[in-house]
Amino acid sequence: MMIVIEKILTAEEVSLFRQQLADAPWLDGKQTAMGMAASVKNNHQADANDDVVRQLANKLLAQFGHNPKIVSAALPHKIFPPCFNRYGISEEYGFHVDAAVMRIPGTNEVLRSDMSMTTFLSEPDEYDGGELIIATEFGEQQIKLPAGYAVLYPSSSLHKVTAVTRGERVAAITWMQSMVADGSLRQNLYQLDQTIQTLISQGNTDRSELDNLHNVYHNLIRQFTQL
Numbered sequence: 328m329m330i331v332i333e334k335i336l337t338a339e340e341v342s343l344f345r346q347q348l349a350d351a352p353w354l355d356g357k358q359t360a361m362g363m364a365a366s367v368k369n370n371h372q373a374d375a376n377d378d379v380v381r382q383l384a385n386k387l388l389a390q391f392g393h394n395p396k397i398v399s400a401a402l403p404h405k406i407f408p409p410c411f412n413r414y415g416i417s418e419e420y421g422f423h424v425d426a427a428v429m430r431i432p433g434t435n436e437v438l439r440s441d442m443s444m445t446t447f448l449s450e451p452d453e454y455d456g457g458e459l460i461i462a463t464e465f466g467e468q469q470i471k472l473p474a475g476y477a478v479l480y481p482s483s484s485l486h487k488v489t490a491v492t493r494g495e496r497v498a499a500i501t502w503m504q505s506m507v508a509d510g511s512l513r514q515n516l517y518q519l520d521q522t523i524q525t526l527i528s529q530g531n532t533d534r535s536e537l538d539n540l541h542n543v544y545h546n547l548i549r550q551f552t553q554l
Contacts, residue, residue, distance in 0.1 A: 367421030
């Protein structure tokens with residue numbers, strides 16, 4: 328399941344993020360990669376210990392927690408603080424799978440990575456290459472979204488970022504542990520919730536039928552939630 332999240336950040340917010348990240352300290356991305364991923368990672372990552380970078384991460388994290396589509400699709404229990412990455416010319420990140428378990432910085436908590444999310448901070452016409460490629464059962468899916476948009480996808484997916492050949496690609500990445508571990512069930516719950524929201528917006532469905540659907544949805548959440 329891949330889901331596009333529209334306009335997490337406004338154009339003004341994207342501009343502010345970019346301005347502040349331009350002055351932030353950047354580290355070799357290999358320092359944050361684990362296992363086999365380190366051998367195929369060639370980018371830069373903003374220093375997560377920098378105060379400005381931490382503030383930007385917290386601002387973005389707050390947006391995630393209040394976005395209805397993210398909540399519906401991921402049913403997040405824990406969210407890893409967003410990390411900002413930058414790809415210049417010839418930089419790329421080869422095919423890899425995200426680590427299954429991650430330690431949340433500054434805590435003793437660990438997070439099981441169920442869903443990954445990339446939030447784009449560069450406009451598509453600012454750079455060539457730099458596509459996010461996600462391998463699925465239907466073939467490789469290529470993703471390059473407007474600044475302020477994001478894509479949510481299973482962390483178990485093999486994925487890569489192609490080499491940038493012009494300009495610079497800036498994005499934020501994060502991982503989420505869902506309250507519902509089973510991906511197929513999570514997808515069904517998302518589709519059910521989206522159907523309910525569509526029926527509500529159309530305004531021509533009997534209230535008792537909507538109540539019944541809500542009852543089914545929330546009882547399934549109760550049955551399968553793992554906290």
